[in-house]
Amino acid sequence: MSNLVVPALIQLLLFLLIAPLVTGILRTMKARLQTRRGPAIWQPYRDLHKLLRKGMVIPDTASWLFSATPYVVFLTAAMVALMIPMVVTVAPLSLFGGVLAVVYLLALGRFFMALGGLDAGTPFGGLGSSREMTISAIAEPAMMLAIFTVAVSANSTNLTEMAKFAVSQNWRFLAPSQILAFGALFIVLIAETGRIPVDNPATHLELTMIHEAMILEYSGPYLALIEWGTSLKQLVLMTLLVNTFFPFGLSPGWTAPGVAIGLGFYLIKLLLLCCFIVLVETTNAKMRLFRVPDLLAVAFILGALALISTFFF
């Protein structure tokens, strides 16, 4: 156990620092693509700093659940961060939970966030929770199929084993099952993190917001914790996507040089993924809410094809 504490701390710090950065990068890239100047990439850090020190308004109808939600959202995201191989194939706490635990911990966070939304008693909270839960429910099978594809080839749901297996195979990412699984998981990433085609993160327009509606009533430190948690969750999903399908650069052990090289490769891969996401966001308009299930059905079909294709290739 003792040799886990240091890597865990390192990985946790790395995640906590990079998460707001990635949100910042995405926001500025999108602005630049839309020929706007956009805020600096470390704007999210300033927001968090400001929010942490501001005063807080708790709705009078809210119960203890309203104030527990931010902590749960943040902690589940942080916990999942420790279970994912980031820079080193060995994720510090992969013993505590494999990919199933990751999916269900994220579900726990979402469960509490939805309840927090309902607790305020406003229609927006209810609207947000209902849509969030519905979309994530529809996305679940597609995500599970994609994960099964990867887990089956490594015949284990333990992320470290999956990463080790992926590293040992070269040109693995060109196998059709991997490509299809990547496609499915990418669509699920878009749906889960509330990117453009599914939900517009920047707007407060009642008709379109899903994720924003739930956290409408939060302010001050609670809002900071939730924002941080959400960006952590976004980074976790992106890391999962990146490290399982393009595992090169993951260092075998927790040695200082290995971590440094791993970090370098990891940041490059993240940057490429951010470009791809921003590209998708700007070229698509937001879908009507009842078109989203069709998109997720596509993801499900991709996942199923990926799984079947593991037979033949």
Next chain:
Amino acid sequence: MSSAPIDYAFFGGLLAYGVGALGGLLGSGKPRLARALCCSLALLGGLLEIGACGLSLLGSVGAHWEISAGVPFLVYGFRLDALSTYFNLILSLLATAVSIYSLGYLRSLGETKTVGVLGFFYNLLLLSLTAVFTASNAFFFLIAWEVMALASYCLISYEHRHEATRRAGILYFVMSHAGTCCLWVGFLLLTSRAGATDFPSFAVLAGRLTGPWQVVIFLLFFAGFGVKSGIIPLHIWLPEAHPVAPSNISALMSGIVIKTGIYGMARVFFEFLGVPPLWAGMLVLIVGVVSALLGVLYALMEHDLKRLLAYHSIENIGIILIGFGASLMFISLNQPRLAAIALIAGLYHTMNHAIFKCLLFLGAGSVVNAAKTRNMEEMGGLIRRMPQTALGFLVGAIAISGLPPLNGFVSEWLTYQALLAGFGTTEPLTRILFPLAGALLALTAALAATCFVKAFGITFLALPRSESTEQAEESGFSMLIGMGVLALACIALGLGAALFLPVFDGITGSLLNIHISSDLITAGGLALTSGSIRGGTVSPAGIAALFVILSVFPALLWLIWARKGKRRVGPTWDCGLPGLTAENEYTAFAFSKPLRMIFAALYQPQREIEAEYEISPYYPKAIRFESEIEPTFEKRLYEPIKEFILAIATRMRTIQAGSIHAYLAYIFVTLIVLLLWGVRS
């Protein structure tokens, strides 16, 4: 009967239930005495049974007793083998919790004279359930099975003043009786093959069962036990019967009475059938997946709290059957290790579901009792008025949605591992079935989470939507203890999963003769593993510990910055309206609107809107909105059959049309036909 402590415990428990039942009858005049007597004796019985099961688990597995009653083929045979002990343990756990809860709950039912009758049937139900789980011969099993159905029927139609309760009661008893007839024929087939009615001789027979026998016996028992456990095509009685019963009874029914079907299936499929054909396992798996998915989809559309929970029982039975189906398929593909994992997943989920469903129904019972209504649309804001009940309900909700670190997650994780391992099998067809089942199981779990966000959110959070909910106050002390015990059990079974697994060694030993619980535990009992060396691992205890450790960081943030910030409690943002009222809140119906749109093909929703207005339609005085989804099974399957049978019956009634000439003609024709037939042969 050897005088080992286990005999005293087991028969002491039965005696306690019996005396409790008599106490109920004798005290039917004085409700207070009857209530105290029944519940305390039921509690005593439950505790004694827990003792008996404990003793049986620790040492003397396979203890059995015979009591004959004059007629030669009627022998009251009890047997506490591994499977019976496990189910009896679940039963006695629930009996203890529900008895404690009933002490308070029956007081709130008011001073009606018939509390004694309720007590009588409650104890009779517990007695018959213990007999069902421990019966060791087919005849006594069928008698205990029918006594259980009879007691449940009387408990369901306890408030028989309402028409809906009576109809639900009749529907329940008729379908349960039809199921029993399937079992009756099945057991008779087994008896005719084995020559005797006791279970050990059926087990010996298992090896020699040939193809067609095996298929017929499998289908009969699957239908018979399926009716009782509420699998999809045979489930229509469950959402009718459980909500109308008094809440402590519906908790017991959803918790353990439908598990008798699961016990039956486990006993027959794994002990009496020998090696089943592959399609049998597939059928159970497919029915499991369909039951799970449709169960949760119909639950989402309910806004009667207890009906919602009843539909969820169907969903969880589906998950258990996925475990059983996978196990059967592994047996026919002769992979005993994987079969053992799948069986353990199924049985573990049986225990988990029994506990959190009972917790949820007890919580719902308190809520319905306090708010005087079952309709969620009239509830709300109860978390302030009933904080402890709300906490209990929340624990149950998290457990049933399969979220870590509670017990629902552990058994679903085991089911996933079994399905994943299933993907490795060589059979091309099954390679597809397992992951598909896994994906649909994931969809079910996510929809269950959505449903319980709706149930918990609408019932407990924000503002109360009716005055009766306004004056709701916290449930009695004993009710809270009852729920507390179950909530603690949920947490214990979740975190201490690794410690609980050795319990299954006895069962997998006797059914599949393989002991693998040691392979499922690693890291000194902290984490569960899926059995293969590099298999996935999970550690609910670790996750909980991590929660505590990581919460240091937000606490740190709080200390550095947020301590100085002001905390104000203000009104929620109401877009400039004159203050938020209960009408603005989201309703359960609205919450499930997106899913109703997405799954419209299944629901076929219909709605009508009537607006009353004087001058122009744009300024309506009052709008009435009504919408309901189509009960497909009742409309498509059961109504046509009922109409068809009644039509035939009415047409056949003309043979008694009153004319004596016709009556004599019947005899005359029969005489002539028989004479000619008699002469010819």
Next chain:
Amino acid sequence: MHFYQDPQFGNRMLTLMAAFVLVLQIAMVGQRWLITNIRIFAAQSFLLAGIANTIAYFNHAPHLYIAAFLTLALKAVLLPFLLERMVKKIDIGQEIAPLINVPLSLLISGGLTTVGYVVAQSFHRPAEAASPASLGHNTLAVAISLFLIGFYMMISRRKAFMQVLALLCLENGLFLAAISLTYGMPLIVELGVFFDLLVAVMVLGILVYRIQETFDSMDVSRLSRLRG
């Protein structure tokens, strides 16, 4: 020996009398007057007594004489007298159209006779065809058809009174079967059967009288309010 001791002559007489009984039965099916029906029944009973005597005489079965005398006294004299007195009291002579018209009924009676013969054939025991004991065998076929036609008459008659009469014809068929097969049942059984017959006719008579009172007509098809 005299002609009347010759078994051949006995056999011929028996078949002749049995044939006459069958003809009377079919005649009864064919016509509608109540009084004539009763008289036909009396004639039939008289012939039956004759058959019984003949068999008793040739097979030396003493208890058959008692049975023959009872048939004569009861069925040929006493019952017809009682029935006629009742018909005069209710003074309904004419039977309304029966359920099935007469020509079809006759056809059916023919059919039933063939059935009687088919069933009787299967009883044929070649071993003892010629011995005197089998004297009455060919009357079995007549007995069975008598029984079946009586049963058919019960079905096709509307009047309660006629149904009672049909029941009596049925009993005649049975009596003929008994004497032809085993030269009559044991005596005590014969007495029991006659006693039951007498009580049955009295009970049914009272019932017919009560029906006449309540429904002021003996039409049985009126009795059809109990359904389902």
Next chain:
Amino acid sequence: MPGMVLFIILAIPLAAGALSFAARKRPAMEAINVTAFAVLFLFTIVLAAEVLRAGSISVLNDFLYADALSALVVVLTAFVALVCSIYAVGYFRHDERNHVFEEDVLGSVTIAKLRKYYSLTPLFVFALLMVALANNLGVMWVAIEATTLTTVFLITFYGRATSLEAAWKYAMIGGVGLSLALFGTILTYYSAYPIVGTDSVAGLNWSVLVKNAAQFDKTSMRIAFILILLGYGTKAGIAPMHTWKPDAYSEAPVPVAAMLAAAVLNCALYGLIRFNVLAAKCLGPQFGSQLLIFFGLLSIGVAVPFVLVQRSFRRLLAYSSIDHGGIMILGLGFGGAFGALGMLLHMTFHSVTKPLLFFCAGNIQQHLKTDLFRRTNGGLIYSMPVSASMFLMGTLAVTGTAPFSMFQSEFAILRAGFDRALFVPATLCVALLAAIFTGFLGHIVKLVLGADRGLPPAQVCRWKKYPLVGLGTLIVILGFWLPSPVFQLIRNAARIAAGEP
């Protein structure tokens, strides 16, 4: 002298009949009847004990003969007669109080009516006992004919137009049926004649016939069995000869209906068992069981539509007893060790359960003044707690739900069916029983349960309540425990019915 008990058993009902005919006042008649039947019941128990000890008793050189089977039927008949006579006292007092007889069509005074009941019933019981005790099959036929004749006037007791109609159908169909049976008896005598040969009474004695049944003439025995099955089947109410039963049971006064349903059914089946033993020995078991299974299933099948869609609960009970007649015939048809045992167990339990149902129906009909479902709107359990709950329990018992004893006998019968690999008839029987359970439960629950309709609570007098409670507790006890001497008697009777020596 062991045979004396036979004479006493037959003498008591005759004496009771004569005495109550002579009695002037109602209480005297009631007292005579109840005490007579009580003493009769005791003597039948003495007879059963002796038969258990000595195997079989006979007197008047085998004219009266009692073996285990007849002892069982005699005990059951006496028990039903006793219970019905106790109930009849309360029943007719209630009728008298509501002056049901005044509007009687013929205007005869109440005492004449009651005298008719109290004198005819002992005769009826005498005839029933005679059936069971007569060794000579011809005398048995005469006794069954006597039961029909004695009950015709009991059915027209109320003198309504419909009860006249029911009596007429009962008499006519009964008459035809019994003439068929007589024909069968004649043919049996004919097929036994060359072997037995004696002209004396012994020629038709069952004890003599059963010894050398193997050499009887095959074809005539086959026709004889068919005729007997149709004849005694009519008295037992087997389909298609069952049509008189619903009318007779719904029109007769309840005690008479109970006696008809339980006692006459037992005696008719007793006759059938006697001939079935002979036929099985002569023709082999196959021929008889084919017919019995067919008619058994037909009876249960015919009862189903009338139980599912039914207007009156009195007629519902009639169809239930047709259904149980069918089950017993099916049991006899399946044969084997369990078949006969199951059938006789079923006969015993049926004779206990059916009267309870009729008494509850009687109480309810007298309270609500109707037996039509549409005129009752439920909630009876509030105005008549004892009768209504007993009615519900009786329904569960009679439809064969498990804790009650009927389930055990049905289990034995079906086990016999399955042991002989007759899967289709046995499974069909289970399905039909389930349908009957559905119909029965649906109707009775609508009648008994439901909101309190505010009916005045019925003052059910002691005489009507004690039989209910007594029978109810007996049924519950029988569900779990059967006293061993009773089971001994049933097992010996089953051995005789199955044809072993």
